[in-house]
Amino acid sequence: MTTEHNVLGRSLPRVDALDKVTGRATYAADVYLPDMLMCKVLTSPRSHARIVSMDTSKAEQVPGVRAVITGNDFPDRYFGSGAVRDRRIMARDEVFYIGEPVAAVAADDEVTAQEALELVEVEYEDLETIVDPLEAIREGSTLVHPDMPNFEGYGFAMGGNNCTLLDADRGDVDQAFRDANQVFEETYHSQAINQGFLEPMACAANVEANGRLTVWASTQGPYQVRAQLASVLDIPLSSIKVNAMELGGGFGAKLRLAFEAFPALLAMKTGRPVKLINTREEVFTLNGPRLATTIHLKTGVTSDGQITAREAHSVFDVGAYLGAGPNAGVGHALGAYDIPNFRLRSYGVYTNKIYVGSYRASGVADMHFAVESHMDSIAHQIGLDPLEFRLKNVVKEGDANVSGASVPANGLLETIEAVKEKMSLPRKSEEGRGIGISLGEWRSGSGPSTASISVNEDGTVSLLTGSVDISGSDTSLAQIAAETLGVELDQVIVAKRDTDMAPFTGPSGGSRIVYSQGKAVQMAAEDARDRLVGLAAERFGVPSEALSCEGGRVYVQDNPPQSLTLSQLAAASLTSRSGPIIGMAALSSMPYAPVFNTQAAEVIVDKATGQVRVTRFVQAQDVGVAINPMGVEGQLEGGAVQGIGRALSEEMQIDPETGRVRNPSLSTYLMPLAIDMPAIENILVGVPSADGPFGARAVAEPPGFGPPAAIANAIYDAVGIRIKELPLSADRVLAALQGQDGDEYHIDVEALKKAETG
């Protein structure tokens, strides 16, 4: 698919590879400024309490302490926007979870700051607490936020602890269930989970003499940090510059304002630079994780295996604040299938625990676990091969997607075929060893995207974008620019940027960078290319249409030796009428371009211990066109590894009485190790998208979707037990093998329906 390309489609090393592996890349924690102070944050030890009084005077008197702030030092406002705007940056009169910030100290060093924290005296008066979301959603339940202003604009909430509701409906679902030959109902549950990024959150702030605030942030969204910081501090955007530093992983956890406001306000108070670096424990207790999700699915099927209807009710625990859109997964309750009748509901529910954050397509992995386990379960119950049952129902070009948009050409069937062949499916069952599959679907991310290109006077190229490099996206963007301009990758420099110099760009998340930001880069490069061609046309006295730009030169199509190199043209541009060669582009919304994948796991289940070992993992994904196949495979592997961790071992243990995180360390929060991983086999399918740069589709999110269901289905294939709760840990598998029931999660669907219809 890439034969006609020069730079595109080649597995070129990341442009920042050497900086990263030699330790020269500069992360937020590496920012050192003269007279810098260190910040530590005091958090609430209570699940829900009124702050009766606070006394910071003893803390302030500790030698080396330069300032102490509390929630009262911030303007009295909530912040955020859209789905994520009910949070206070620091508690004022009331705390809503264990771990909520109540004060922060800036001192000459971290030890002094920590000592001072312990001298801040806070008197609390405990209030009623609710931790279980399925209880919290019930009518008459204890309220987490009795006084919370009622936000509008993101779904609608029913009141009580239900803060968001997303819905999608089509057809006559009740009739379809009546007409179905069989109806299946199941409830699935997925665990609270940490994003597991390598680099703990860090940030630094400094106030320039002119009053402007400079913030160095570990962020996926510098413009979001700028906007939210402006909101929290009640100052204009132009008073803030955000430097997005090298990012040691984010996976959605670093999409929004984290703790930047604390060093920022402390810098304003002290006139000195202030830095904050989270400990690993704080990564687990301060920064919003994903919380547990319970999903009830109901599916009607005809006798020949056609799905006629689906009803889905999912309850997403959002913790004490809506720190992220809780229920992006609502539409994903259909999975990758064409289902004529559906009623989908997704509820966000407040509880007294740490607020929810984003994590690699928030909520969608939970939904895929439920849907793809459910599909497997139904197939077995109606006696069809799971793959055959899926193939009968998959969405095809021209079908309507969940929002009614027509599904364009895509590679879903190719991904299924590729995995089927690679895994030699269907394969004969074997006791203790099984294979499970999972289909995934996502859309290529959109949103505001800008880029500018400058062609230097020797023909090399500078690319300025506001997007943060995660997962090597700078390299892909540079490849797009190089390909468009007909130069080599090493002739393109991606400029380091801050929010002052690069125009607004959406955050690096939701699989949007290559598809949308890449499109802006392509358009900016085309703009620059058109100017180069225009300059050559002037010199040659021919129309621009008679020229081509390739291989570092612009030439007359009918007479290729008549040419000028980019270097000659760029040098000439400096004294040409129209000046130096630049190109610029902005866009905000890209057309719907779905991404499908198929993933399969082979497992061995140790019946004595319940231990599940993944022995093979195969995945095929329709990436449209792989801008950098090595980078794409890196994304596929990283996603699969995270998904396998989610499937087998990772779980934030949260105390059911208090909401406290019980295992805030990497020794107790079990991220998978290299030794736990099979070799991951990747297959890139390429059905170009209509609008992405060179046909590219998004890549990043789908690889994380399938592992939990694929592994759960493989366990069923191996030992005949269906586990509906994550993680699929040895004790849980062993208990199931021993015939014990798992926990029961019950969503009172009838009550929810009744509340909706009033």
Place this chain on the structure above:
Amino acid sequence: MTTEHNVLGRSLPRVDALDKVTGRATYAADVYLPDMLMCKVLTSPRSHARIVSMDTSKAEQVPGVRAVITGNDFPDRYFGSGAVRDRRIMARDEVFYIGEPVAAVAADDEVTAQEALELVEVEYEDLETIVDPLEAIREGSTLVHPDMPNFEGYGFAMGGNNCTLLDADRGDVDQAFRDANQVFEETYHSQAINQGFLEPMACAANVEANGRLTVWASTQGPYQVRAQLASVLDIPLSSIKVNAMELGGGFGAKLRLAFEAFPALLAMKTGRPVKLINTREEVFTLNGPRLATTIHLKTGVTSDGQITAREAHSVFDVGAYLGAGPNAGVGHALGAYDIPNFRLRSYGVYTNKIYVGSYRASGVADMHFAVESHMDSIAHQIGLDPLEFRLKNVVKEGDANVSGASVPANGLLETIEAVKEKMSLPRKSEEGRGIGISLGEWRSGSGPSTASISVNEDGTVSLLTGSVDISGSDTSLAQIAAETLGVELDQVIVAKRDTDMAPFTGPSGGSRIVYSQGKAVQMAAEDARDRLVGLAAERFGVPSEALSCEGGRVYVQDNPPQSLTLSQLAAASLTSRSGPIIGMAALSSMPYAPVFNTQAAEVIVDKATGQVRVTRFVQAQDVGVAINPMGVEGQLEGGAVQGIGRALSEEMQIDPETGRVRNPSLSTYLMPLAIDMPAIENILVGVPSADGPFGARAVAEPPGFGPPAAIANAIYDAVGIRIKELPLSADRVLAALQGQDGDEYHIDVEALKKAETG
């Protein structure tokens, strides 16, 4: 002239004022990086010598020394472009002046580096030396560069030590002299002079892991530093990022590569960051100053005071290398006058002394001293009032300038009238007290200019330009952007920039920033404004032409209440089809727009000591439109102060045998002090230019032109002596008062003419 403007024409404080006065602004010397080394440079003690051998081994063995480089470590090439391309960055086999770099050391600290330098053993074999440019230009003179390759493209050189020749001719000069009633011939001489910037040159360099070089430079021209560094090191432009730091004065001295190559190469050798900071002595001995100029003028005049012809031969000493265009002054031999016949020649001549650099319209101040003294001298000799004689001959709208271009509408006459009125001219002479005037002319600078504008989602604005802020130009550019977009100045942020992120922009010099770069900013802001208006037009369903953008909002002209604020529009743009609001512009050449000024000095001459005291200084300049009157006045005052220093006291004393700078310190190089200065009275005349932003013209260069001639003419008015040599120091004035002749400078015009006609 500014009543219809909101931000333009107001004396707003500089946007960087607080950073500067509180010491927070970061200069190149303030760059600290971990493991940074310090660099010191060894220079030649010989005027002209062959390097027989060099041994750096002892220096390398000094503990703390990390690397030593010599000229042989650089690629074997000259560098620069156009007029300034015969320099080696470090001597290889031969040295051509005392002070030429021969080696550099990087060590843990400066003291160690300096110690090591003293252990570098260099054996020299002396060669013949020539120091006097008037001798050097003679046929058969000792050659400074017998082996120098012959460069083309900038005037032509006659060979020998003459490296450049600029010429301009019109009419039949010889006939015009024959027809004139009187012909006057005089020779003037101006001294070698240092640019007198406050901040000694400093730079730092670091090599990133990926091999890219980052340079922090004290420069007016980051793209020029990048290009010349690429040439010296023989690497592509994309391998270099130049951060232009805050600039503590440059005045032309920092237009080009200075010493950045030394820390750069040392950083490449050691893998560690390296910094170099000049001492004040090195400011005088290492960095190109202006050298002496001798100018012979011949003028034919009719009996009623009309000038019929002028011949000018000027000899510019360029030192050992052509570090700057030596003879920009050629056309200025006409002054601000319409002279029908002329023959103008300007010669650049090599000598064995420090290479010449740029200084605030290099050569033009020298030429104005000669021309305006000469005009005064002729007026007195033919019995006309000096002002009247000038008025008879001044250039007027529609006259041809020296290159034949038609002179557009301008404010020359208004500046003369303004000064005449302010000084109550003509005034009756008074023994020991006199008034002298001088007219000046310049053109608004052009060259490659780019700008981009981003409108933030709260309606504040980021401006990205590649130009370095000298003299408050960032503030003027921000005012242009604010005025164009209809916002307040504090809503515009000028982003700090490096060569990676901002497209190519010409250097900050030659009075080009406001006129050309300001035009690019205006165009970029108009582009952004058009997009805002377009978005509003879509929302209102009216054509763009029906809308206006003013006062922070876009409104329907026929119904002003129907409006959207910039903040509303910018926020809406994020989800609009065309994306975030950005604007961009590039240009390279701006039309000819002259700048004229009139300056007058009143002096008291102490006949006992020869001391000259300037008691008043009045100047009027046609600035077109003053973007920021306070900034404009600052430029006028700064230029006048520099001109008064040039007139009265400043002089680099250069040993006539060896070319050594004899007074490399501020205690012996006499820059004027505040106590030496009169209050300077400024009058801004505003005849808008046709093409400058809002009608602005250039400001910076002309204020420095007039003081030497105005003061010399005032001395003549006061005590009846005509001094033709700068500076007009007390000893020189006293000698003249005592009837002693000054030095004789003789240009052999006949020999030069003969050489030209061959």
